[in-house]
Each structure stands twice: as C-alpha cells, then as structure tokens.
Amino acid sequence: MLANQNRRTKSLDKSTRVDEKPHRMEVCEKRFRQGGGLKRHMLTHTKEKPHRCAVCEKRFAFWSSLKRHMLTHTNEKSHQCHVCEKRFALRSNLKAHMMTHTNEKSHRCDVCEKTFALRSNLKRHRLIHTKENLYQCNVCEKRVRDLKGHMLTHANEKPHRCAVCEKSFALRKYLELHMIRHTNEKSYQCVVCEKKFRCGADLRQHLLTHTNEKPHQCNSCTKRFAQTGHLKKHLITHTNKKPHRCDVCEKRFTHGGSLKTHMLIHTKEKPHICDVCEKRFGHGSSLKQHMLSHTNEKKHRCYVCEKQFKQGGHLKQHMLTHTKEKTHLCHICEKRFSQSGNLKQHMLTHTKEKLYRCDICEKRFTTSRSLKNHITTQHSKDRRDQCNTTTGLTEVKI
Known part of the structure; x- marks a missing residue:
C-alpha cells in the first residue's frame, strides 16, 4: 500500500510540474510557466531582433539585452568591487571579476582537466578540443569563436586608448594586456628555462619552443608552425599579395610589420641601445642578437654535427648544408638556392x-x-x- 501511495505521489508531483509550466515550445519541447517566457524563447528560433539601439543601430532579440548594451554608450559603471575598487557596468561582470581575487576555479574540463573560474571560459576552451567555430560572420561568412571581437575587424572601431602611448584597441582586454608592456612587469615564468613573460599567452607560446610542437600546418606546402599567427602570416606568401607600400620608395611588403621595419632605413632611427657598449640598433631583435657578442653564449646546437650557434637563424641556415634542400627557384634560369x-x-x-x-x-x-x-x-x-x-x-x- 505504501509503494502504491509513493507512486501516486510521484505521478501527482510530475503532473503538478507540468501544470506549473503549461506553455510548451513545439520545436524544442521546452516548457515555460508564462506565455511571455515562451514568446521570448521563440526569438531564439526565429532569430528575430526587434529591439534596436538608437545610437549605433545594433539590434537585439530582448529588451534586457538592449538595456545592458546601452551602458556601453553611457559608460555608467554602478557596480564596484570592494577589494580593488574597480567598477563595472553589469552585476554579472562584477561577479566574474570577483573570481580573480578568490582564485576559485570550480569549472573543470573533462578532457584535459584544466580548471576555469567562469563557465563561459570553460565553454570557449572546449572548442579547442572539438575544433568547432560556432559563430558565422554575416559580413565575410567566416566562422569564428569570438564573433564580437571578429566584428570589430570590419568596423575598424578602436575605442580603448592607452593613456601612455595613445595606441588604440578594439577590446578592453587587449588594452589591459598592452598596459603590461609599459609597467615591464613579468610575472609569468617558464618552469623549463626560467625565462619570464608579461602575460600567460606569451608563456604558452614560448613553451612550444621546448616541446617543438607545431600543430598548425599549411595546406599549400605542408610547412608546420607552432602558432596560428605564424601560419596566417605564412599563408600570405602563397597569395603573392603585398598590400603595404612604402610612401618614400614605393617598395611593397606582405606584412605591416615588415613595412614598419623597412621605414627605419629612411628615418635612420635607432632607438634600441646596448647597455654594455652603447651601440644603437633600429630593431629590438638586432639588439638581442648583438648582446650575444658580449656573452659568447651558443645555445643552438646542430643535432647532426653538434656544431653550436649563437642564433637560431644561423642554425637554421646551417641545417641546409646537411639536408641539401634548395626550395627557392629562379624563374629565369631555374637555378635553385637554399635561402631566399x-x-x-x-x-x-x-x-x-x-x-x-x-x-x-x-x-x-x-x-x-x-x-x-x-x-x-x-x-x-x-x-x-x-x-x-x-x-x-x-x-x-x-
């Protein structure tokens, strides 16, 4: 009798729960207590965005989303952190920020067991394992993980300006990373060689130099790279496009950084100075290479003949003497060369x-x-x- 009573109670509870949410969505069968909730949920299926921002004309599905968006125009930040006094426009942003003080990371990845303070960070991290790009840009049809950040590349908006050097950034997080360069603070240390870095991203990229891992492969020439940024730069070499032009001599370059480096030839500017001999250099990389002449340290060893070199570039050139590889071809006489x-x-x-x-x-x-x-x-x-x-x-x- 007691068992029958329990079954009736469970059936009644289930019926009560259904009655509490009488409004059912026919597409996904999700249930709602009120018709307004169902009506709002319908917008996620129809993709309708009836609420428009009067300032920038951006559209939103919900009035609450538009209300939150309007704070980006007013710069009103009414929510303050009681620890560091930093202010936020939204309570949810303050809540997420508080995690940085507690160091609590309760969200764990079930694949690699890495932990995160926020569920949203874990969700983005999981895309690394699934290799998914969930959001499609309606301008260039590219599928990306960070659609909001990607859209700024089309708008060319950079509202966040550095107070020190006046450089502008599309997102506040990029400005915050940039500000570390002015403080010269390097709190991230490599456990292998003890080299220090300004941010965690730089450290993660550096660690690939120890593992020799190159997960990013070019589909045209099968060359592999440790970082996606290096692969993107390399892919331009296959297109033969050189959009960056020098206004002085009209020489063209594939990358903006190459043009910036080239301009020092015309300006004769040498802002980088050696603290040992006071010799000046146009580029930080040149100064770094020069410093090796004072230490006589040769960290780069050839695994074939064990010859040592001060610079990785010299080792790379030396390796061609063993491989006999000559990938650079003259289109006039078809003579081949190992170096460009x-x-x-x-x-x-x-x-x-x-x-x-x-x-x-x-x-x-x-x-x-x-x-x-x-x-x-x-x-x-x-x-x-x-x-x-x-x-x-x-x-x-x-």
Missing part, C-alpha cells in the same frame, strides 16, 4: 641593377660584397669609414 636572400641577390645578375653605391667615388655595384672589396682596394684607409652602403633592395618578383 641568395635568390634575391642572384636575381640582380639578370636585371643588371646596381643598387650598392660608393659614397666616395659614386661607382655602383651589383652586390654588397663587390662594394666592400672596392672600398678595401681602391680607397685609402683613413677615408674608408666615409663609405656607406645603400641597403635597400628593389622588389624582385619571384
């Missing part, structure tokens, strides 16, 4: 261009080596320092 620099130098023998000029007698040469030999043999030692080489090379299509 050697191919560019070779192309001058076909074009007969003489880009290197002696500043003493104004005689011109095809190669920098010929110019150096000329200075050594033809000009006196006391005037040799006056002769400088013209380092710019005109664009050679290969």
Whole structure:
C-alpha cells in the first residue's frame, strides 16, 4: 500500500510540474510557466531582433539585452568591487571579476582537466578540443569563436586608448594586456628555462619552443608552425599579395610589420641601445642578437654535427648544408638556392641593377660584397669609414 501511495505521489508531483509550466515550445519541447517566457524563447528560433539601439543601430532579440548594451554608450559603471575598487557596468561582470581575487576555479574540463573560474571560459576552451567555430560572420561568412571581437575587424572601431602611448584597441582586454608592456612587469615564468613573460599567452607560446610542437600546418606546402599567427602570416606568401607600400620608395611588403621595419632605413632611427657598449640598433631583435657578442653564449646546437650557434637563424641556415634542400627557384634560369636572400641577390645578375653605391667615388655595384672589396682596394684607409652602403633592395618578383 505504501509503494502504491509513493507512486501516486510521484505521478501527482510530475503532473503538478507540468501544470506549473503549461506553455510548451513545439520545436524544442521546452516548457515555460508564462506565455511571455515562451514568446521570448521563440526569438531564439526565429532569430528575430526587434529591439534596436538608437545610437549605433545594433539590434537585439530582448529588451534586457538592449538595456545592458546601452551602458556601453553611457559608460555608467554602478557596480564596484570592494577589494580593488574597480567598477563595472553589469552585476554579472562584477561577479566574474570577483573570481580573480578568490582564485576559485570550480569549472573543470573533462578532457584535459584544466580548471576555469567562469563557465563561459570553460565553454570557449572546449572548442579547442572539438575544433568547432560556432559563430558565422554575416559580413565575410567566416566562422569564428569570438564573433564580437571578429566584428570589430570590419568596423575598424578602436575605442580603448592607452593613456601612455595613445595606441588604440578594439577590446578592453587587449588594452589591459598592452598596459603590461609599459609597467615591464613579468610575472609569468617558464618552469623549463626560467625565462619570464608579461602575460600567460606569451608563456604558452614560448613553451612550444621546448616541446617543438607545431600543430598548425599549411595546406599549400605542408610547412608546420607552432602558432596560428605564424601560419596566417605564412599563408600570405602563397597569395603573392603585398598590400603595404612604402610612401618614400614605393617598395611593397606582405606584412605591416615588415613595412614598419623597412621605414627605419629612411628615418635612420635607432632607438634600441646596448647597455654594455652603447651601440644603437633600429630593431629590438638586432639588439638581442648583438648582446650575444658580449656573452659568447651558443645555445643552438646542430643535432647532426653538434656544431653550436649563437642564433637560431644561423642554425637554421646551417641545417641546409646537411639536408641539401634548395626550395627557392629562379624563374629565369631555374637555378635553385637554399635561402631566399641568395635568390634575391642572384636575381640582380639578370636585371643588371646596381643598387650598392660608393659614397666616395659614386661607382655602383651589383652586390654588397663587390662594394666592400672596392672600398678595401681602391680607397685609402683613413677615408674608408666615409663609405656607406645603400641597403635597400628593389622588389624582385619571384
């Protein structure tokens, strides 16, 4: 009798729960207590967005979403953290921020067991394992994980400005990462070589240099890369597009960074100075390479002949002597070269261009080596320092 009574009670409870939510959605069978809840839920299926922002004309499915969005225009931040006094526009953002003080990470990935403070961060992390891009951009039809951040690449909006150098960023999180560069604080340390980094992302990228893991592969030439950013830069080399042009000499470049580096040739600016010998350099990488001349440290070892090198680039060039690989082909005489620099130098023998000029007698040469030999043999030692080489090379299509 008691068992029958329990069964009747459970059946009654189930019936009561259904009666509490009489409004049922026919598509997904989700139930709601009120008709308004069902009506709002319907918008997730119809994709209808009836609420429009009067400032930027962005549209939203719900009035509450529009109300939250309006705070981005008013900059009103009424929710304050009692620990660090940082202010937030939304209570949910404050709640998420509080996790940074407690260091509580209750959300665990069931694949790699990595833990997260926020459920939303765990949800984004899981996409790494599934390789899914959930959101599609309606402008370029690209599928991305962070649609909000991606849309800013089309709008070219950068509302967040650095108060130190006035550089602007599309998202506040990018500005916060950038600000670390001004403080010079490096709180992330590699457990292998003890090198320190400003942010966790830089440390994670660095760790790949120890594991030699290169998960990102080019579909055109099967070359592999440790980082997606390096793969994206590499893919442009297959398109032969060079959208970045120098306004001084009209030389074109594949990447904006290459143009920025090239411009130092014209400005003669050398902002990087060595603290040991006070020699100046145009690029931070050049200074870093120069510092090795003071330490005589050779960290890069060839695993074939065990020869050691100061720079990774020198080791990479050396490895070609073992592999005999010559991937750079001259389209005129079909001669092959192991390095792109050697191919560019070779192309001058076909074009007969003489880009290197002696500043003493104004005689011109095809190669920098010929110019150096000329200075050594033809000009006196006391005037040799006056002769400088013209380092710019005109664009050679290969």
